[in-house]
Amino acid sequence: MSTKYVYFFGDGKGEGNGKMKELLGGKGANLAEMVNIGLPVPAGFTITTETCTHFYANNKQFPAELKAQVEEAIKKIEKAMGAELGSKTNPLLVSCRSGARESMPGMMDTVLNIGLNDETVLALAKQSGNERFAWDSYRRFVQMYGDVVLDLKPRSKTERDPFEHALEHKKEKAGVQEDNQLSVAQLKELVQEFKDLIKDRTGKSFPTDPMEQVWGAVGAVFGSWGNDRAVVYRRTYGIPHEWGTAANVQAMVFGNLGDDCATGVALTRDCAIGTPGFCGDYLINAQGEDVVAGIRTPLRIEETLSKDMPKSYEQLDEIGKKLEKHFKEVQDIEFTIQRNKVWMLQTRNAKRTGFAAVRIAVDFLEEGLIDEKEMLQKRRLPADDLNQLLQPIFDPAAKKQADKEGRLLAKGITAGPGAASGKIVFFAEDAERMHEKDPKTDLILVRRETSPEDLRGMKAAKGILTALGGASSHAALVSRQMGKACIVGCGALNIDYDKGTITVGSKVLKAGDFLSMDGFTGEVFEGKVTTKPSEVIQVLINKTMKPEESEVFRRFDKLMKIADKHRKLRVRTNADLPNQAEEAISFGAEGIGLCRTEHMFFDHLDEIREMIVADNLEHREKALAKLLPFQRKDFAGLFKAMDGKPVTIRLIDPPLHEFLSDAHLESDPKLAEKLSKWSGKSVEDVKKRVEELHEFNPMLGHRGCRLGIVYPEITRMQARAIFEAAVEVQKAGAKVFPEVMVPLAGFATEFKNQEKIIRETAEKVFKETGTKVEYMVGTMIEIPRAAVRADQIAENAEFFSFGTNDLTQTTLGMSRDDYGPFIGFYRENDIIGNDPFQQIDQDGVGELMKIGVERGRKVKSKLKIGICGEHGGDPSSVMFCHRIGLDYVSCSPFRVPIARLAAAQAAVEG
Numbered sequence: 044m045s046t047k048y049v050y051f052f053g054d055g056k057g058e059g060n061g062k063m064k065e066l067l068g069g070k071g072a073n074l075a076e077m078v079n080i081g082l083p084v085p086a087g088f089t090i091t092t093e094t095c096t097h098f099y100a101n102n103k104q105f106p107a108e109l110k111a112q113v114e115e116a117i118k119k120i121e122k123a124m125g126a127e128l129g130s131k132t133n134p135l136l137v138s139c140r141s142g143a144r145e146s147m148p149g150m151m152d153t154v155l156n157i158g159l160n161d162e163t164v165l166a167l168a169k170q171s172g173n174e175r176f177a178w179d180s181y182r183r184f185v186q187m188y189g190d191v192v193l194d195l196k197p198r199s200k201t202e203r204d205p206f207e208h209a210l211e212h213k214k215e216k217a218g219v220q221e222d223n224q225l226s227v228a229q230l231k232e233l234v235q236e237f238k239d240l241i242k243d244r245t246g247k248s249f250p251t252d253p254m255e256q257v258w259g260a261v262g263a264v265f266g267s268w269g270n271d272r273a274v275v276y277r278r279t280y281g282i283p284h285e286w287g288t289a290a291n292v293q294a295m296v297f298g299n300l301g302d303d304c305a306t307g308v309a310l311t312r313d314c315a316i317g318t319p320g321f322c323g324d325y326l327i328n329a330q331g332e333d334v335v336a337g338i339r340t341p342l343r344i345e346e347t348l349s350k351d352m353p354k355s356y357e358q359l360d361e362i363g364k365k366l367e368k369h370f371k372e373v374q375d376i377e378f379t380i381q382r383n384k385v386w387m388l389q390t391r392n393a394k395r396t397g398f399a400a401v402r403i404a405v406d407f408l409e410e411g412l413i414d415e416k417e418m419l420q421k422r423r424l425p426a427d428d429l430n431q432l433l434q435p436i437f438d439p440a441a442k443k444q445a446d447k448e449g450r451l452l453a454k455g456i457t458a459g460p461g462a463a464s465g466k467i468v469f470f471a472e473d474a475e476r477m478h479e480k481d482p483k484t485d486l487i488l489v490r491r492e493t494s495p496e497d498l499r500g501m502k503a504a505k506g507i508l509t510a511l512g513g514a515s516s517h518a519a520l521v522s523r524q525m526g527k528a529c530i531v532g533c534g535a536l537n538i539d540y541d542k543g544t545i546t547v548g549s550k551v552l553k554a555g556d557f558l559s560m561d562g563f564t565g566e567v568f569e570g571k572v573t574t575k576p577s578e579v580i581q582v583l584i585n586k587t588m589k590p591e592e593s594e595v596f597r598r599f600d601k602l603m604k605i606a607d608k609h610r611k612l613r614v615r616t617n618a619d620l621p622n623q624a625e626e627a628i629s630f631g632a633e634g635i636g637l638c639r640t641e642h643m644f645f646d647h648l649d650e651i652r653e654m655i656v657a658d659n660l661e662h663r664e665k666a667l668a669k670l671l672p673f674q675r676k677d678f679a680g681l682f683k684a685m686d687g688k689p690v691t692i693r694l695i696d697p698p699l700h701e702f703l704s705d706a707h708l709e710s711d712p713k714l715a716e717k718l719s720k721w722s723g724k725s726v727e728d729v730k731k732r733v734e735e736l737h738e739f740n741p742m743l744g745h746r747g748c749r750l751g752i753v754y755p756e757i758t759r760m761q762a763r764a765i766f767e768a769a770v771e772v773q774k775a776g777a778k779v780f781p782e783v784m785v786p787l788a789g790f791a792t793e794f795k796n797q798e799k800i801i802r803e804t805a806e807k808v809f810k811e812t813g814t815k816v817e818y819m820v821g822t823m824i825e826i827p828r829a830a831v832r833a834d835q836i837a838e839n840a841e842f843f844s845f846g847t848n849d850l851t852q853t854t855l856g857m858s859r860d861d862y863g864p865f866i867g868f869y870r871e872n873d874i875i876g877n878d879p880f881q882q883i884d885q886d887g888v889g890e891l892m893k894i895g896v897e898r899g900r901k902v903k904s905k906l907k908i909g910i911c912g913e914h915g916g917d918p919s920s921v922m923f924c925h926r927i928g929l930d931y932v933s934c935s936p937f938r939v940p941i942a943r944l945a946a947a948q949a950a951v952e953g
């Protein structure tokens with residue numbers, strides 16, 4: 044049997060369905076699904092993503108079987124719609140629409156009004172009784188076909204789009220402002236001028252045969268999978284290049300036949316902050332693309348559609364409810380109203396801010412639309428997006444002040460939550476360049492509207508503000524996805540790109556001036572307005588708000604508690620100081636997975652330097668003894684803060700030259716002399732000692748347990764500080780549970796050497812104080828040898844903690860401090876898919892982790908294993924850790940909620 048490349052939908056039934064997104068793309072699968080649940084959808088068919096893959100693998104040729112399948116499907120559309128492609132009395136028009144597995148808004152191409160030519164246009168005019176409509180459709184078609192299929196481009200960077208140029212020229216000559224004020228005769232002239240332009244620029248004639256037009260459009264849609272902006276988009280959002288897009292050929296319906304027609308884009312609930320209720324844009328007497336392009340500021344569905352077109356509003360509302368119930372998700376829909384009848388053209392799960400995601404998920408649960416496990420799904424609540432709930436808002440006092448000073452400039456439509464304050468920049472390129480040069484200066488990208496070309500600039504900005512467009516415009520959609528503060532449709536702003544100014548009434552702001560915006564309210568202020576912590580932070584960390592005062596907190600807290608119920612992984616934090624530890628506990632941390640002891644040394648450089656330059660053991664021990672009380676005090680603070688929760692303390696890790704090097708001597712002229720006095724060495728000898736510490740490759744040098752092995756007195760002092768602190772806190776009535784961790788061991792003998800010192804010291808302290816404390820001794824697994832020989836190490840170690848930063852460096856042979864110059868190139872050229880220092884390189888580093896877990900647990904089946912690298916707060920890495928059976932992840936305090944959610948998602952999604 045030959046491969047099925049074409050799936051028909053229409054006449055109440057689709058050959059595909061909503062589950063077939065891989066094969067039919069998101070748009071195609073959901074068009075079929077909507078047909079299947081009885082919604083009004085113009086008939087059409089989907090050409091599979093496999094066809095696209097074939098197309099790229101075969102020098103842009105279609106598979107041989109495709110022709111017959113497409114022709115047969117066209118016949119079915121003709122039958123369903125009662126019209127015929129190319130007919131001179133009753134012509135069928137179709138669109139050809141791209142649609143990949145995951146939506147890539149506006150990145151690929153779509154061609155509308157296919158089937159028009161000099162003859163069918165006359166039939167369309169007659170049939171619709173609207174000659175202007177017919178010729179305007181033809182004008183749009185030739186233009187789109189020229190752009191998309193025949194690839195007519197401006198000849199130089201400064202030349203404008205030649206079609207737009209001709210159109211402007213025509214309007215000027217006619218003395219009109221809007222496209223739809225052109226007369227039939229003028230539209231006819233334009234069609235001819237467009238065709239001439241095509242012939243002139245490309246050497247090709249505009250094809251009159253509708254079937255040839257269809258094939259041209261299908262090829263162009265597949266081709267658009269490979270265009271630059273689509274490639275950049277996929278790289279940004281981690282969509283594989285191999286997937287390919289589907290192409291959907293679908294009967295046209297018309298929103299531009301008159302005032303009983305409209306086109307619109309809507310969300311079944313607000314997706315900026317999650318408020319329930321329909322939310323969207325529509326334009327009366329317009330074709331669909333006009334809304335998304337943000338050229339005219341559209342009307343708001345929730346405000347006026349029920350008055351403008353009450354019957355259609357009712358249909359739409361019913362469709363919205365049916366969709367939410369069926370898909371169990373907020374839907375983002377595209378529709379067209381033709382002569383008071385609503386036609387559905389698209390539906391997909393709506394992109395939303397983290398704010399809206401939490402509210403919608405909890406509301407759906409409380410409305411009984413979904414259960415807990417469904418609520419926790421990753422696609423519904425990307426764990427990283429929880430960050431947004433921790434994002435700043437305007438400081439009320441600063442805002443009041445700004446109001447009083449009359450600095451409120453304008454109000455727009457809220458599209459992305461969070462407050463932002465920064466310098467005005469008008470062009471995406473400038474934003475990108477300025478951000479690269481100085482990432483600390485916050486920027487607000489201000490535009491009339493945004494387009495897919497602006498993506499990188501939008502990424503660089505703290506906030507995005509547009510004068511045109513509605514809640515479904517490009518700017519709104521993209522910033523929601525990026526989790527940026529965004530305001531759109533701020534019509535009061537008069538933006539002049541040439542002059543580089545924004546004018547509002549009598550006020551003029553220039554590029555580089557400060558502007559502040561509140562994505563929660565839509566308010567735009569001139570100048571700076573101080574921002575302050577989010578409600579969640581105010582409740583949990585600053586305690587400036589009571590839990591019951593914040594709905595945002597209530598939902599956040601409910602979500603977190605449900606996540607905790609479902610997750611298997613424990614979540615700890617990396618913290619060195621008691622106040623960090625307390626913060627982390629407020630965020631839900633269940634222990635400390637990594638306390639770096641050297642941070643404390645940096646506060647006591649004199650003592651550690653004295654130790655380094657000391658000549659003999661006795662002298663070194665004397666210097667170390669001075670450090671002991673400081674370490675003990677810090678540890679005691681941590682133990683108290685954690686109150687019985689496990690605290691993993693890593694012994695000294697960095698090479699000694701981080702505390703004392705040539706550079707230090709140079710920057711402090713008196714230092715050498717001081718050291719000479721302390722050590723009794725000559726200044727010369729001190730300098731020589733410092734020189735000796737220099738390393739060519741410090742990452743692989745004398746560091747980690749190698750220090751404690753060569754200088755056992757350091758380990759002895761640190762162990763003593765830990766156990767004395769533990770005894771002290773326990774005596775005071777609190778619980779303590781220290782886990783002493785040896786860094787960088789690769790040989791079992793290294794671990795044993797250190798373990799012996801630690802245990803002997805513990806016994807000594809217990810004897811001296813007459814108190815015993817429960818504790819464990821374990822090791823980091825952070826060099827490949829340790830993972831491979833985990834069995835030998837596990838003979839003695841009571842726990843493992845994967846140090847994935849070093850494990851990544853040593854496995855990849857790639858230094859985190861030196862990979863900057865090539866990692867960008869690697870990512871852009873798809874040499875590697877992800878930054879291995881952000882997401883665990885599962886195939887490489889992850890394999891070693893699996894080996895480590897397996898071999899370690901073979902020796903000790905209950906071996907406690909965690910991870911304490913940066914990856915511990917990355918959702919995909921957390922899910923990986925769940926899969927390989929770790930007991931806990933540890934991450935920075937602010938990422939604890941993210942890790943809790945990701946851990947629950949790993950558990951419910953398996």
Ligand code: ADP
Nearest residue numbers: 138140141149153293294295296331332377388
């Ligand atoms: P995108 O993926 O960029 O949104 P679409 O394929 O959805 O591109 O097409 C953009 C718009 O074109 C749609 O929102 C719709 O308004 C209009 N459109 C596409 N196909 C049809 C059709 N068959 N009839 C009427 N309008 C259409």
Ligand code: MG
Nearest residue numbers: 070377388389
């Ligand atoms: Mg669309």
Ligand code: MG
Nearest residue numbers: 786825846849
């Ligand atoms: Mg390390």
